[in-house]
Amino acid sequence: MHARLQGKFLGIAILTWATAAPALAQSEPAALQRAFERIDAYVAQSMQERRTPGLALALTSREKLLRVSTYGFADAKARLPVTPETLFEIGSISKSFTAIALLQLREAGKFDPLAPVTKYLPWFQIQSQFEPITSHHLLSHTAGIPRDRDDIPASMMMPAALRERSTGYAPGKKFSYSNIGYQTLSYLLEELSGTPYRDVIHKNIFEPVGMKSSEPIIRHATRTRLAVGYEMLYDDRPAHRSHPLVEATWLEHDVGDGSIAATPADLAAYLRMLLNHGAAGDKQVISEESFQLLIQPAIKSGEKEFYGYGMGTSEEDGHKIISHGGGMVGYSSMLRGDLDAGLGVIVFVNGPGSPGGVAEFALKCIRAAMENKELPALPPPSDSKKIPNAAEYAGIYPGAYGKRLVLTAEGESLWLTWAGAKIQLERRGKDQFFVPHPDFELFLLRFEREKPATGEKEGKVSYAIHGGEWFANHLYSGGRNFEFPRAWLAFAGHYRSHSPWLSNFRIVNVRGKLWLMLPGGGQQALIPTPDGSFQVGEEETAERISFETVVNGKALRAVLSGWEFYRSAAP
Numbered sequence: 001m002h003a004r005l006q007g008k009f010l011g012i013a014i015l016t017w018a019t020a021a022p023a024l025a026q027s028e029p030a031a032l033q034r035a036f037e038r039i040d041a042y043v044a045q046s047m048q049e050r051r052t053p054g055l056a057l058a059l060t061s062r063e064k065l066l067r068v069s070t071y072g073f074a075d076a077k078a079r080l081p082v083t084p085e086t087l088f089e090i091g092s093i094s095k096s097f098t099a100i101a102l103l104q105l106r107e108a109g110k111f112d113p114l115a116p117v118t119k120y121l122p123w124f125q126i127q128s129q130f131e132p133i134t135s136h137h138l139l140s141h142t143a144g145i146p147r148d149r150d151d152i153p154a155s156m157m158m159p160a161a162l163r164e165r166s167t168g169y170a171p172g173k174k175f176s177y178s179n180i181g182y183q184t185l186s187y188l189l190e191e192l193s194g195t196p197y198r199d200v201i202h203k204n205i206f207e208p209v210g211m212k213s214s215e216p217i218i219r220h221a222t223r224t225r226l227a228v229g230y231e232m233l234y235d236d237r238p239a240h241r242s243h244p245l246v247e248a249t250w251l252e253h254d255v256g257d258g259s260i261a262a263t264p265a266d267l268a269a270y271l272r273m274l275l276n277h278g279a280a281g282d283k284q285v286i287s288e289e290s291f292q293l294l295i296q297p298a299i300k301s302g303e304k305e306f307y308g309y310g311m312g313t314s315e316e317d318g319h320k321i322i323s324h325g326g327g328m329v330g331y332s333s334m335l336r337g338d339l340d341a342g343l344g345v346i347v348f349v350n351g352p353g354s355p356g357g358v359a360e361f362a363l364k365c366i367r368a369a370m371e372n373k374e375l376p377a378l379p380p381p382s383d384s385k386k387i388p389n390a391a392e393y394a395g396i397y398p399g400a401y402g403k404r405l406v407l408t409a410e411g412e413s414l415w416l417t418w419a420g421a422k423i424q425l426e427r428r429g430k431d432q433f434f435v436p437h438p439d440f441e442l443f444l445l446r447f448e449r450e451k452p453a454t455g456e457k458e459g460k461v462s463y464a465i466h467g468g469e470w471f472a473n474h475l476y477s478g479g480r481n482f483e484f485p486r487a488w489l490a491f492a493g494h495y496r497s498h499s500p501w502l503s504n505f506r507i508v509n510v511r512g513k514l515w516l517m518l519p520g521g522g523q524q525a526l527i528p529t530p531d532g533s534f535q536v537g538e539e540e541t542a543e544r545i546s547f548e549t550v551v552n553g554k555a556l557r558a559v560l561s562g563w564e565f566y567r568s569a570a571p
Helices: 029-050 091-107 135-139 157-164 179-193 197-209 220-225 264-275 288-294 355-370 486-490
Strands: 002-009 012-020 054-061 065-075 230-232 245-247 305-307 312-316 319-328 331-338 343-349 395-398 404-410 413-418 421-424 432-434 445-449 461-466 469-472 493-496 504-510 513-517 523-528 534-536 544-551 554-560 563-567
Touching (some): 029 355, 054 264, 091 135, 091 331, 197 264, 331 355
Antiparallel strands (some): 002 012, 054 343, 319 331, 413 421, 445 461, 513 523, 523 534
């Protein structure tokens, strides 16, 4: 083990710890060392760009641990570095542990994933006009149930409260991620095994895999070994590099959607078991049949991704990739493995960061080293101010009450003239920008396009939206007066809960349509339903929002899939 300076974070030197296992063959050390150096450089760049406090990374082959490296601080205030023994919350990677424990019961003849959940949990209920929900549906996120109920502390009440909700579509029809589904499965696991969830995971997975330093549930006693989690100071607006980092809210968690805390080497041992199709040394944690159920392409979950039982799969350069990310309050993580090459990567961060990007780059590096191929080039530092198509947005956009946006393009930069200031915009996705000015800090500036003309790939930019305001340029050809029910005027506003998972959102009325605006910059259209509530999003979903207790023309409470939020005086 050795330590060295890796770069700077917030003006403070980053200390890096690295432990490298012997290479698999005598011809590989030099190639692997170059790969390690390339990965270290990428990690330093990523941490600097995203202001990541600390990061832990483990590289493994099918046969053995290749390297553990840690960067930055587990506790930035106390200047305590991340070390290989530091615990991180792994979030939803825990779901695959829950799935494996249930597949073990299937092998013992005690569990049938195709049987209705009520066969094992008679109390499980949800209002539905469709066929019964099975464990297969919960395992594959295809049950059509809401995603979260994080106003309730981790407890059986989370899945029990589903009896107050309705399904959004027939089970099995589509993928829709649901933490409640895996919370239900952890109680099902306890019911069938007659043992607490933590004990099942420890005995049936941790022990045979060799995870000696990890914890199956997150409790107060775990906190002394955990890296401190960090978040941006502001919880109600898109994040920016200028925002300070603060310690995230501390939470206990003991249910099977995200309860595990692990060291990088321990989770690499778990990944090694997966690379060996369920085998950990001379112990078979799950059978080959169960492993294939774990990674089956049960449902399409993205453009090129599929989801099985607690594990995602995809194809990359002809190789089968397994992966799953995790997010907790103040932490995020990624597990990524190449089943064909027999190589894998674990990445943890304790604050803002890109564990997925680091894992993808690191896996490409070690695969190239093992195959004696050229290493992938270090990508240039990202520059959100560089906008190659800046000219597409340039123009004058009049709005209401005499307001107008004046946008100019200067090469590959986009500028807004506003209130006597000239402000450079920063890209945040397709047609979306962060505007570093107090008048624009709560929402991203989003541009919309006209329908493309014949031969055009996409239409020309014709109007912009910021929160509940919109501004049209000379190309805009649509209507300017929009009808909507007068009752909707009461719904716009800022709503808060005490939960750190989703502490607040805003509702805006723009162009005759209500939108739910998430703090990070995302937005969902609200679609009216016959009962007076709204479907959240234009696609089929179980998520619903309603507005209640109207006083002086303002709704004081919004209920999002059973989760209560209250109107805030803050804008």
